[in-house]
Amino acid sequence: MAEQTATPPATAPATLGTADTKSDAAVVRDALGVGSAVGLSGFAFGVTSAGAGLSLLQTCALSLLVFTGASQFALVGALAAGGNPFTAAAGAFFLGTRNAFYGLRLSQLLALRRFARPFAAQWVIDETTAVALAQPDRRTARIGFTITGLTLYLLWNVTTLLGALGAEAIGDTDAWGLDAAGPAVFLALLAPMLKSTTERATAALAVLLGLGLLPVLPAGVPVLAAALAAPAVLFFRGFRGRSKTSKTSQRQEDAR
Structure with a gap:
């Protein structure tokens, strides 16, 4: 019985170590x-x-x-x-x-x-x-x-x-x-x-800003304007998150 109980702890670390090494x-x-x-x-x-x-x-x-x-x-x-x-x-x-x-x-x-x-x-x-x-x-x-x-x-x-x-x-x-x-x-x-939805949305908005402003702004400026895509998407994502949280809280209050 002693030998049977000692075997699993001895093999477990070896298996874990090989999975974590490269x-x-x-x-x-x-x-x-x-x-x-x-x-x-x-x-x-x-x-x-x-x-x-x-x-x-x-x-x-x-x-x-x-x-x-x-x-x-x-x-x-x-x-x-x-x-x-x-x-x-x-x-x-x-x-x-x-x-x-x-x-x-x-x-x-x-x-x-x-x-x-x-x-x-x-x-x-x-x-x-x-x-x-x-x-x-x-x-x-x-x-x-x-x-x-x-x-x-x-x-x-x-x-x-x-x-x-x-x-x-x-x-x-x-x-x-x-x-x-x-x-x-x-x-x-x-x-x-571009793997996540946020990354794809940021890239798409940056392209739209860059191409849309190209005819009206001097060369080089649309690239700077396209950088606004990231904070815009993050703001929208945060706004949606707060909106969902408030709706959930309202439903919980109504249920009470």
Whole structure:
């Protein structure tokens, strides 16, 4: 009887531990997959940037120093439409502020040493955050963040250079339809991330605001106005929640 009662406690922790662990090879494989898939999109940015009139040096500097795809596409897109450089930069800045919130979460998860934080901050983007947060513990989160960031940074900059060189070689990118490459890639990256009803509603309202205000506002300003979609949807969601709560309370009072 003693042997039979001792067996279950011995096997239970082993089963639980295997469910909560993930091999380093699996983390590296996932990180390389994400970094490679998104890093190749830098080619589209290089083409779009060159088509917008930026020089090869300016295009490469954006990828090396800014390194946040959506903000880069927003900047060159506004410039290509004839927008004011300050307005275009403002739109790119507001899109990039989300990385600051990612950094707050990752600083607790990764707990890097102080000397490494400035270098890691350059890699705080959507993809590295997603891979890091998907890991079961701190060690694998660090591996996922590092491999994704390194792979994506190298590929993004190499393909940016190739895209800019290719755009200069073929001349007019509008004639080839390559001016649509940037928005197409951005939408392809964004679509899988819209999982909840709130996210889809925010994206749809942002599109309506951006397209609706495009004919009446200067280039670059509709991007800023589209940012109002998020607080508008959240306000509406909170209003509906309060309305449902009040109705429920009223029904309970009536029942009494």
